[in-house]
Amino acid sequence: MTLTGWEAVFFWIFSSAALIAALLMVMARSAVHAALFLISSLVSVAALFVLLGAEFVAGVQVLVYVGGVMVLFLFVIMLVNVGAEERGSERLFNGQAQTIAAIVFSLLLMVGLIYSINQGFRGLAERDSTRLAEVAERRAAMSERLPLGATGSAKISRDTEQIGASLYRFAALPFEIASVVLLVAIVGAVLLARTRKQEAASGDVDPEGTT
């Protein structure tokens, strides 16, 4: 899998956008700015998903992460944020020694990860070098056979169809478990975020006996 031509150009654009937005997210003074930088990073990663041929996951990423999770984050920032960080009266980062140790650890992690990725990829490329070339032809022939879209300028990908089929056939049990996890998360979030007054109104017993 080697991206060529415009795909390669877009890879460099979107990967650098994702990394720069992530760095700005970590360093942003205001939490709202951090959320907006995280949104741009997530959208850039969604564009990388499209480059990798995972259109459905890119759509899910934009809808669920950017449309759902990040809006939730923004609402909580609105409810909670004290603004002390923005005014400069509160420190942004932990103590100096702790921050330096964390950054050194992150740099070590980065060096180790990149070294091991390059080492491992070299072996992988050696093993698959002949296979990649011959499968590339088969893949090109397969994408030739895909039906044309309504405008006639692009082909209709089978990505979504395949994911749907394997979600309901091979991953049916994890799919159901995921739905239960989401239900528990909704109920838990509602329970955790209730005020004392709402708890009293619901008739639950207050463990501290204050109501």
Next chain:
Amino acid sequence: MNPIFAGDAMRELLMRELLVPEAFFFALQSPANNLWNQIIHSGSAPDLSKFLVVGALLFVIGVAGVLTRRNVIVIFMSIELMLNAANLNFIAFSRYLQDTGNLNAVAGQVFTIFVIVVAAAEAAIGLGIVIALYRNRATIFVDEIDLLKW
């Protein structure tokens, strides 16, 4: 691996699509300035390893955010970033499996959907905890939440 995205192809592409004048490339390829050559000739075509490196860098940025920031909400955002870096690796390997023979491999993409589901659940619960914490302790800075510290 043949350098498909090598200098000549890149130059032709830029000249054809963006109408970049040819003199621009002569200026870039002067002996004093061979950085351009190094960048576009030294196997820098985006393949699997490049995607993995981008994922690793996103993950490291997330780790640094978790370890250095004081604001709980920004720490949660850094965790989302780390999960997303893992997703990028899953998708890249899914594409790699498709390109090495298993033409219908979508297991990585299916797993990514489950990771996104778990991330959404985690964000809902975590932000509920943040709201409860702020109501009880009036702070969202992790170094001021020290009830368990002796």
